[in-house]
Amino acid sequence: MTLISKKNWRGSENIPRSGKIIIASNHVSYMDVLFFGHFLYGNGRAPRFIGKEGVFKIPVIGKLLLAAGQVPVVRESKDASKAVQHAVKLLEAGHCLGVYPEGTLTRDPDGWPMVAKTGLARLAIITQTPVIPVAQWGTQIIMPTYEKKIKFFPRTPIKILAGEPLDFSPWYGKENDPAALVEATAFAMRAITELLEELRGQKRPVEIFDPHNSDLPRTGNFKKARKK
Numbered sequence: 001m002t003l004i005s006k007k008n009w010r011g012s013e014n015i016p017r018s019g020k021i022i023i024a025s026n027h028v029s030y031m032d033v034l035f036f037g038h039f040l041y042g043n044g045r046a047p048r049f050i051g052k053e054g055v056f057k058i059p060v061i062g063k064l065l066l067a068a069g070q071v072p073v074v075r076e077s078k079d080a081s082k083a084v085q086h087a088v089k090l091l092e093a094g095h096c097l098g099v100y101p102e103g104t105l106t107r108d109p110d111g112w113p114m115v116a117k118t119g120l121a122r123l124a125i126i127t128q129t130p131v132i133p134v135a136q137w138g139t140q141i142i143m144p145t146y147e148k149k150i151k152f153f154p155r156t157p158i159k160i161l162a163g164e165p166l167d168f169s170p171w172y173g174k175e176n177d178p179a180a181l182v183e184a185t186a187f188a189m190r191a192i193t194e195l196l197e198e199l200r201g202q203k204r205p206v207e208i209f210d211p212h213n214s215d216l217p218r219t220g221n222f223k224k225a226r227k228k
Contacts, residue, residue, distance in 0.1 A: 001034060001035060001038055003152075003155070004142060004150070004151075004152050004153070004155055004156065005035070005138070005142065005155055005156050005157070005158045006155050006156065006157045006158065007158060007160075008138075008157050008158060008159045008160070009039055009042070009043075009160050010159075010160070010161045010162070011134075011160075011161050011162030011163060012043045012162065014132055014162045014163060014164050014165065015040065015043045015044070015045060015132060015162055017043075017044045017045070018094070019094055020091040020092070020093075020094050020095065020096075020097075020127065020129050021045075021096050021097070021129065021130060021131075021132060021165075022091070022097050022099055022120070022123065022124055022129050022130070022131045022132070023040065023047070023096060023097070023098050023099070023131070023132045023134055023162070024098075024099045024100070024101050024120055024131055024132070024133055024134065024188060024192060025098070025099075025100060025133075025134040025135065025136055025192065026100075026102070026106065026113045026134075026135055026136065026192050026193075026196055027100040027102050027104070027105050027106060027113075028105060028106055028111050028136075028137070028139060028140040028145055029105070029139035029140045029142065029143045029144070029145055030105070030143055030146075030148065031139040031142050031143040031150075032100070032136060032139050033049060033051070033098075035136060035139055035158050035160070036098060036134070036136060036160070037049070037098070039134075039136075039160045039162075040096060040098065045096040046095075046096065047096045047097070047098040048068075048069045048070055048071060048087075048090050048095050048096065048097050048098065049070050049071065049097075049098040049099075050070075050071045050073050050083050050087060050097070050098075050099060050100075051065070051070055051071065051072060051073065052072070052073060053072045053073060053074045056070075056072040069090070069095070071083050071086045071087055071090070084119060084122065084123060087123055088123065088126060088127055091123075091127045091129050092127070097123075099119075099120050099123070101116035101117060101119070101120040101185065101188060101189060101192075102114055102116045102117065103116070103117045103119070105145050105146060106145070106209070107209055107211055107214065108205075108209040109209075110205070111137075111140060111145065112193065112196070112204045112205060112208070112209065113189055113192055113193050113196065113204075113208075114208060114209040114210065114211055115186075115189070115208055115209065115210040115211065115212065116185050116188070116189050117185070118178075118181040118182060118184075118185045120185060120188055121168070121171065121181045121184035121185045121187075121188065122175050122181055124166075124168040124184070124188075125168055125171050125172055125173075125174060125175045125181075125184065126175050128168075128169075128172060130165035130166065130167070130168075131165065131166040131168065131188055132162055132163065132164075132165055132166070133162070133163040133166060133188060133191040133192045133195055134160065134161065134162045134163070134192065134195070135159075135160070135161050135163075135192055135193075135195035135196035135198070135199050136158065136159065136160045136161075136199075137158075137159045137196065137199045137200060138156050138157050138158040138159050139158060141156045142156050142158075159199045161195045161198060161199055162195075163191055163192075163194075163195050166187065166188055166191055168184055168187075170184075171183070171184045
């Protein structure tokens with residue numbers, strides 16, 4: 001990662017060096033988790049991530065991920081709740097949990113965060129854990145969204161900006177209230193988007209892309225599906 005990128009990290013002072021914490025980021029490339037993990041590890045935390053089950057089935061890599069305490073999830077299934085239960089235990093043990101609230105790479109054509117799933121909010125409310133919003137930008141140059149070809153040279157600047165902790169206390173005790181979860185999720189995504197606006201020097205579109213109102217598949221490489 002050091003050979004193919006240039007670090008532009010800010011907001012490190014907002015990452016607590018110990019204790020339970022949820023760190024939530026936007027998601028634009030398959031490379032995100034590597035650079036996001038590098039950022040957190042470089043600031044004294046060994047992150048655990050919630051990731052799609054398929055990655056854990058890859059020979060050798062899958063076993064390494066499990067050994068490192070990463071959490072597999074079967075997306076869009078009844079078993080997805082098991083990942084939340086596992087994540088709760090990790091936080092209770094004082095770990096740093098990395099989360100992509102959107103649950104998949106953004107479908108927004110310009111790479112802006114889309115309307116997210118409510119899992120992040122539910123987790124923050126149940127465990128009463130602060131959430132650090134993070135925006136990252138540049139990984140989509142090294143590996144474009146939903147592509148797997150890596151650009152090695154010239155080195156690409158990777159911008160990562162961590163914000164101040166978000167307070168979810170107004171929603172404590174409302175983990176089973178759908179309206180409250182939607183409201184808390186929007187609160188978190190707004191913070192992440194504002195950080196991304198700062199990194200990009202642009203304003204997000206007025207209309208936020210909502211996968212619930214789109215005919216695109218909820219998960220998976222929709223670009224590949226279209227080619228078929």
